[in-house]
Amino acid sequence: MSEKKNRWGGLLRTLSVAKRSATKVRDGREYDPQPRRASDGDAIRRRRPEGLRSPSPEDGTPAHLSPPRPGLSHTQSSRRRPRRPEPAIRHRDRDVSPEGPEGRGGGGVDGDRKGRKKEDRWHPLTEWPPSGVSSTEELNATYATALIARGAPRHKGHKRALPYRDEDEFFAFYTTSTTHPEVEDDVVYPPIFQKGPTDRADLHDSMVKLMSMKVRHFPGAGPPDHPWESIEQPSYAFCYGSRPGTITLNHWASLNSEMPPPLILGDPGISIRDVELEVIMERIQELEIRGIIDDADESALYRSLYKKFIRDPDRGRYSHKPMERQITDLVLVLSKPDWIDYTKARNMVPTRYMYDPVNIKTEEFFKFFHQLLFSLELELRISWKEHTDASKDALLKQLPPRVLWSLALARRWREYVRIDEFGKHPGDVLFRYKRRGKQVRMLKRFAQIMKWPNLSQTLERLRERDEDNALDTISSHALAFFSGLVLPGPTFPFLIMNSLIDIDPDKATDDLALLSPMHPNCGFQYRGSTTYWTSTSIVGKVLAPKCREVAGWVGPAAPSSDLARNQIARIRTRKSKATHQQLSPGDVASMAERSDPLGPPAEVFPAQEYSLPIRDVDDVDDTIRIERLILRPIPEAAGGISRTTTPAMGSVHSLGRTGTPGTNGVQRPNTTSPTPGPGPKNGSLRRPDVPRTPHAPMTPGPSGAAPGSYFPPPDSSPLQAKSSGPKTFDASILFAIDTESWPLRLAHDVSFITAFPCQDGPHPLWFDYTHVVVRADEVVGVRDWGGISGGGGGIGGSAPAISYGAGRPGSSGNWGGRLGERTYGGKKLPENTDDPEKVLVVEAFGVADNEVLARAWCAHWGLSAIVADVRTTCMACAVREAYAATLTVVILVDDSGRERDD
Template sequence: MTDQGEKKGLWSMLRRASSRRHSTKPPPKDLEPREYHRPRRASNGDVGHAPFRQSIGSAPDLTYDNQRPPTAEDESNMRRRPKRGQPEPEPEPRSSPIRSKSSGFLNKSRASNGSRPSNGRPVRARDPQSTWPPYGISMNDELPHQHALELVARGAPSHRGHKRPIPHQPEEFYALYTTSSGNRGDGKTSDNTDVSNLHDSMTQLMTLRLIGHGYAERPWETLEQPSFAFFFGHLPGTITLNEWASMSSVLPPSIALRDAGVMPRTMSLESIFDRLQELRHGIEDDDESLLYRVLYKRILRDPEKFLNPHKTLDKQITDLIMVLSRPDWIDFSNPRNQVATRFIFDRSPGNEEQFHKFFHQLLLSLELELRIQSDQHSDWAKEKLTSQIPPSIQWNLALARRWQDFVRVDDVGKTPEEILLRYKLKKRQIRMLRRFAQMMRWPNLADTLDNMKQKDSELALDEVSSDAFAFFSGLVLPGQTFPFLIMNTLLDLDPDSATDNLALLSHMHPHCGFQYKNSYTYWSATSIVGKVLAPTCHAVAGWIGPARPTKDLDPTQIARIRSRKPIQRMSPQDVESMGERSDPLGPAADAYPVEDYQPVRPKGGPEDAIDTVRIELLSLKPADGPGDAPTAAGLSRLFDATVQFAIDGVSWPLKLMYDVSFVAAWPCSDGPHPLFFDYIYTSIRVDSIVGVRDWGGLYGGPQLHSVRSSPGPGMMRGPYRDMFSQSFNHNHAPLNGFMQTGALEEEDENDDEKVLVVEAFGVRDNEVLARAWCSHWGLSAVVADIRRTWYSVSRLAMGCDMDCRE
């Protein structure tokens, strides 16, 4: 979160899908170019003549015209980055020296060791660039690859996409991932990434590494998919680039395991906990005969006891997998079963059978987990074996890992009431819950914390509820359950009876939120309301809050939010070609002309920030049918959400129709970085965004109706009205001749990756407006804080068909 006056920006990079045609008619004199877009240049140094229109007043530059139609020779000489669906060109051989196009001879390579270029001026060590080209380099120079990397891409992140097959599944099923690196100018690893810190965001228990301890280094190393170690972005309400790619994965449906017919030995509850207590220090893998005796005399039966005893770890692992493949065990891969403590919270005689079954399954899973993780196996063997295990058994192993890490058996008995457990994580979880409640500005904070302190002194925190039992014990399976465990624990500890109205809050319906005592609303980080309002709130533990209240809900009520699935998605080809299409240098070439790059800066700064945008209200309209009774069916009510803004004194409602995503831009260093000319964008100020309608025409082409019924603010009059109506094909008559009828034909719309950049500096409501507009039109965006990501690098950091800057 940043203070209201700090400089912050939103990259709203949105795909444009239409066709641009070129006109031979030269533009009038009053529309000659300024420093918005440079003309595109060919790699041989010739200028591809393309003067651009000059903005009138403060209207955004949305179009430009070519002075002459491109010829075949122009197209052949143009160095363009590869587009989606196009085959990658063969890289040209690279030369090492700098070539001056004006002189025609090769200069000595520039270095920071005191060498001098041909003009005799010394080359200074690289400082953060304020001008382009740097001191000692001419616009007519062509840079060798290494020097181009030093001047253009040093400190800018690079991204690579991965398409990985699913084990034991046909080729039509695959998982998509991204990995990124290189945002340190010295080449070392940086802690500044696009992912939020797991400790600061309180999401450590949402992820589990399959092999080894600690956090995963790559997104495919975790049990939960998509990986929550690479899920939440470092900016509130955002996700990572990897999560954006993973959303387009094609995963197979779950398949029930075949019953192998292998039964475990019958064990009493006391003997189960005796063995669990023994396993506190691991298995006896240093004594083969003892390990065999314990497993096959107390837990399993050896089918080849006399002919070929299963004394090796690999055979024991196979036997345990076959036993756990029985369909009558609890399937923890099913989201409905992933609050594991619900099976053991009730210790009464009526639930004793379920209690016994749960811990019998836990014991078998723990025996299997410890054998897989034995030091007798190499890391490669562990990884290969784990990837071949069926998903339902992998989730058994996850539960066993949580038990081994966080729970101890202090006392054993014959009945559930006699068993005493100790939780290693309890003190940390108490501190976490206290901090969470404080950050959420919980209305009944003092009474809630007093009640938690009282329950802790009585050693009764695990008796509050099954969700509190899971939270304080650490028996939390990875995935999306944790945000609802921590919030339900807070509600269960709150002594106010109003919390009874929030009993239906569940991870099975994650796109939800609630209002509590007319004070604040709280929204899950996966709901579109939470994503949009996040800049004005805290984002922690998978929740967004405290957010503004609404009059459309009862004082204390849950609201599920209805939204549509956006069309905008990445394809496998987009992911696999990400590295080439987002390269800061552009396509590989023999040399890199300096004139192919230009510095890009915001049109304004903090002193010019828009201060006429304010959130007026959050509106929720019931979406249930008149005859629906969702509460009786165990569901909370369904609503459509709208956020209404006051822009320069005029109300503008934006309906949150689409469940779009906001991707956190990777930070960079040693900037600002110049932008390759073929990364095309259009930049507007945030108070102009309501005039942009259906950018890219993804949802049926340009609309002829306005997004609101009341008259537009002053910005939609004068040049703005002409700008928007012509640029976005709204058939209104021009008011002042700012654009001619043929302007749309002159606009180069063949590039379906053109980006809309929204400058949302200033108050946080500016960013909320930009996000609400994205949800209204169904366009995802990349969000960047320009204090950590330079203005141009956000475009370089994204190699897919959506982009944005804020």
């Protein structure tokens, strides 16, 4: 115990006199003067086409256009290759015009701009090269940056160490993005919460503010400025993308972090005094009234704590009056293993320990408020006026997770709850909720946006309950929501939805009572007329373009005849086999270089190495429609438990690629988990031509289909009485393409990332950002793009012989192909056999069904994708972001004129 106390005491004594670290100021902004280091590993130059070489005085080939280093194949020189070796000029030096090269770079900073009017230089590009620039011209760094990279997003990866852990074994990934050209490489990008373009959803409009909290939080504090400043990890302030059903690039990177398992803390040996409930409530009420006591001295705080609640272990030897010793003792007290552990998912609804005080167990009620009191005392001392902001930050980052989450609950209590009356028994306590009115308005707005089927009666019951001050007597989830006692993390979506369900007077909602955050990948059908899905479920992610997304829910969506009139559905998925989509520490370190708008650093940038990809958004495909959502129940294993590869929620402190409990509260599936039942072998797509019967088992495809190819039969029967209890299902969607049916299984839990908006687009694209474009109706013919099943078209694979048998929907021609070639309706299909980085760009312009088809195709094959609205992000920037995220699919959409099925 003495060793622990000495460690905490030494840390706190150091922090009490801590000063802000030295910084430098440039253009009114503080920045870290330490220069950014190059990524580890050999620098491998990218190979350029023979036709792009230009002469030099020595051998006719400039140094930066020379062939690849001997011994390295083209496939080795992949996305994860850093950059050209030993560049003569770095990007941050582009304000200096290089000397020596002929062409536009030889005239100095202003020499390349002679004869050009300033207002003409920044007009959007419509062709490449632009007027006045020769295709054989070599641009210097300054002019190339202005012409090619102006307004293009720059993505930078961050790897940060974790307290008490080996940084080589456990670490967290983050990203920052910006379109400000004045931000240099060695300056940390400004907060993402700055004014300007962003890929995040607005926290207020999306109703997810309570899902995140700063580590150093105070009343009135806004959301975190950076993703590493949140208590919950990954940070939910940087989770939801601006498009429905998407996440941000930062959240995608955070999902690849290697987080440690929870710390196991022993009994610190600090003795706690026996105290009555009435004494605890009196002290909590005093702290609520006085708040943060700025004028309190160490002696007064010492007497209030040690006289009634803690025994001074060293009384008579040396004093514990110094503030750092009081903080140390409180940290040790809250580290005792018998307190409530709010890092565990089953404890993340803390109001269950105070709901219905008359009938609750007195021991649980007492423990909850005893722990709350010590958390409030610790928060009071950390916020002491003598402590600097730097010392507070350093201390909070070193706290054990259990202690930090107890502080989170204390902060919510201090902001939103008051004790009006109390006595010796739990039934004597009367609470007042400061945030109740705001939460009532939020729930009303949520029900209206979700177009709740029983909206009028539900809102009337909400009004009655509010007038009677009876909202806290409905359920523990409703109490948590209306009181504001919401811990940061993934539980809030279930609190708001369960509150709405509990208030709805319809008896049918009794079948939805088991909606739980322990099973996050789920949804439900209500009244047989509509379905709602969580934003984390693959069904919600895929159907989101036709729905609204708010508070972590996607809906209203089309009903399913495979569900009972009122039933909860838990969706089974498996982890994608596309391991190349996982970010490694090297990928994060080299993210800025791998996605640079200009390509690798060089002295000059030949104009012929770039092209201007512009798509015709008016050339839309209007032949795709969603027919129905198919949910096939999974037979229950022994003991009545469904076999599922989508695990229930685990701890909120560790999320890793190994399937350990995760920091976002959701456990990621292991690669060894059982895979879904009968389904398409290797993800094969085949259009069945055989009759189907309702509720029949999975049927094989037609003759000519690959062996082992199966499809779920659609249930064309009317809605009938089915078991209304929660069940686990395999999901698929049946599409109509030119009036023919095409099923796609939502078998993989993939993610869709909102592309960061660009400015002054469209932007040119460097030639080595290889990509190929297909239309939405053609994507079903693209097979195994990621090479995840070892077949043709995959990374490093070869194209096998293909015979599709059935014809293309709406055409008289057959699917056909030979070794190394595929066709679709007479058109040769793209393949990915020569370049492991090639990005498939899917044009999903037009109706929302096109985007749903593209997302369903990704879920079928197990490929995550970048989703870009061409009104805000040009195609070139979307492709570069795919390279930054190590993804190989981009979905282009155009929301202008599109109406969602609200």
